[in-house]
Amino acid sequence: LLASAVALMPAAVFAADLTVGFSQIGSESGWRAAETSVAKLEAEKRGITLKFADAQQKQENQIKAIRSFIAQGVDGIFIAPVVATGWDEVLEEAKDADIPVLLLDRKVDASDDLYLTSVTSDTVYEGKVAGEWLAEAVGGAECNIVELQGTTGSSPAIDRKNGFEQGIAGSDNLKIVRSQTGDFTRSQGKVVMESFLKAEGGENICALYAHNDDMAVGAIQAIKEAGLKPGEDILVVAIDAVPDAHLAIANGEMNATIELTPNMAGPAYDALEKYLADGTMPPKWIQTESRLFTASDDNNAIYEEKKQLGY
Ligand code: AHR
Numbered sequence: 001l002l003a004s005a006v007a008l009m010p011a012a013v014f015a016a017d018l019t020v021g022f023s024q025i026g027s028e029s030g031w032r033a034a035e036t037s038v039a040k041l042e043a044e045k046r047g048i049t050l051k052f053a054d055a056q057q058k059q060e061n062q063i064k065a066i067r068s069f070i071a072q073g074v075d076g077i078f079i080a081p082v083v084a085t086g087w088d089e090v091l092e093e094a095k096d097a098d099i100p101v102l103l104l105d106r107k108v109d110a111s112d113d114l115y116l117t118s119v120t121s122d123t124v125y126e127g128k129v130a131g132e133w134l135a136e137a138v139g140g141a142e143c144n145i146v147e148l149q150g151t152t153g154s155s156p157a158i159d160r161k162n163g164f165e166q167g168i169a170g171s172d173n174l175k176i177v178r179s180q181t182g183d184f185t186r187s188q189g190k191v192v193m194e195s196f197l198k199a200e201g202g203e204n205i206c207a208l209y210a211h212n213d214d215m216a217v218g219a220i221q222a223i224k225e226a227g228l229k230p231g232e233d234i235l236v237v238a239i240d241a242v243p244d245a246h247l248a249i250a251n252g253e254m255n256a257t258i259e260l261t262p263n264m265a266g267p268a269y270d271a272l273e274k275y276l277a278d279g280t281m282p283p284k285w286i287q288t289e290s291r292l293f294t295a296s297d298d299n300n301a302i303y304e305e306k307k308q309l310g311y
Contacts (some may be wrong), residue, residue, distance in 0.1 A: 003038060019049040020077040020272065021069030022265075023103075024056045028151075029214040030242040031262055032080075035105065036311045039078070039265035041310075046269055057151075057183075059083055061154045063090045076116075076272040078265065080104045083153035086161045104264040108156040117271050117282040122289050123159035124166070126258045127211075129292050130237045131167015132206055133256050137235060140173055142310060143206035146196045147179035148189055148219060150211035157181070160239060161209045177201060182215040189215030193222035198212045210238040213245035213257055220253050231255055241293050243306045250299035259291040262311065 014287035019043060020043065027033050038050070051074060053065035058305050059082050070093055077099055081087060084107060088310050091114035101203035103118035134145070135162065147164070150157035161179070168174040178196050182188040189210060208223075208230075210216035223230040230236050233251045238245060241259035248254035271282035 006222050013019070014256060016306070018046075018076070018273070018276070019051065019074045020074075020078060020269070021051045021053070021065070021072070021074040023053050023055060023062045023065040023069070023080070025055055025062070025080050025082045027054065028057060029186075029212055029240070030244060030311075031212065031214070031240040031260060032184075033261035034242070035080070035264055038263045040105075042263075042265050042269055048269065049072050055082065057082060059086060063147055066090050066094065066152075070094055070099060073097075075276060076101060076206075077101045078104050079154075079266055080264075081106045081108050082151065082156045084158065085153065088114065088294065093172040100272060100275060102268040104268060105156075105260075116275060117268070117286055119268045119271075119285055119286045120155075121260050121288045122176060123156045124163035126156075126239050126260070126290050127160035127163025127165075128167040129163075129258050129290065130160075130209055131164040131169075133292060133294070134209065134235065134237055135168050135171040137255065138171075138174060141206075143174050144177040145174060145207045146193070146205050147176050147212040148182040148192055148208065148215040149179060149216075149247075150181070150184045152181050152259065153283075154182075154184075156239075157211055157233070159186075164209055164289045177205070180286045182210070182218070184212050184214060186218035188286065189218030190222045193219035194226075197222060197228075199225045205234050207237070208234040209260075213238045213240040213242045216254060216257075219243050220248060224253075229234055229253075239252050241291070243303045246293065246299040246303040246306065249293065249295055249297075250303065252295070256292060256294045259289070259293060261288045263289065 004258035100116040220230040237256040245257040274280040
């Protein structure tokens with residue numbers, strides 16, 4: 001009886017038997033650390049064995065880890081791809097081994113038959129929302145913007161730049177006067193902002209757009225050390241909505257952030273479990289929500305909430 005009851009159960013019940021390899025980029029930001037924690041917690045909750053590999057920002061380390069997951073015969077591979085290009089060969093290898101690949105939070109420039117699905121936000125839209133928010137906040141005033149880009153060649157850096165430019169298109173009073181990578185890190189955000197402030201025209205910066213909150217938080221420090229008031233003398237808008245950004249908004253040192261959920265792994269486990277259970281094909285793109293937060297939200301409360309969630 002038990003055997004026939006078990007036979008009728010969907011295979012997803014046996015998630016405990018699943019082994020997933022996750023090639024993570026590294027730990028460049030608070031958001032990245034939260035994404036890793038959620039992936040580990042969700043695996044534990046579901047009884048999935050998670051093999052985790054930290055690539056320390058290097059694509060070659062990611063490729064090595066993926067090859068090792070293939071050799072170990074895992075049931076699925078999660079990849080948060082550090083840059084967009086250069087994945088075809090290793091993705092072909094995973095396909096030949098019949099191991100489904102799921103992309104988390106960043107996209108690749110490769111044929112979409114090389115992966116099962118991609119769980120990401122609309123990163124162009126995030127940039128657009130940031131640009132539109134700034135255009136509205138500034139009104140008709142002249143505004144020189146400096147931009148801190150994410151990791152060069154990464155899909156969010158490319159998309160958030162394009163999206164922002166779309167968001168400010170048509171507002172001729174808004175001009176991006178400097179744009180440089182801060183590699184998505186707090187420390188580089190600070191260093192690059194210091195150089196923006198010291199460079200010619202540094203005294204006329206009206207706004208900072210950072211491709212993530214960590215760079216914005218580093219830059220806020222640089223702005224304060226230069227004797228200026230972030231959030232007032234220089235408007236600050238960024239992306240991620242990590243707890244520190246909510247705190248900075250609550251303190252009046254930052255003006256807006258667009259939320260990127262760190263729960264990329266949850267929908268990816270769901271899709272993988274269903275696919276392995278009965279072949280259900282997920283959509284090629286599982287889009288996560290993007291939400292704008294400003295000073296009109298209760299940022300102190302949101303900070304506490306996110307902290308309690310272990311963010
Ligand atoms: O790919 C997502 C981006 O990578 C996040 O916005 C950033 O914080 C992270 O490092």
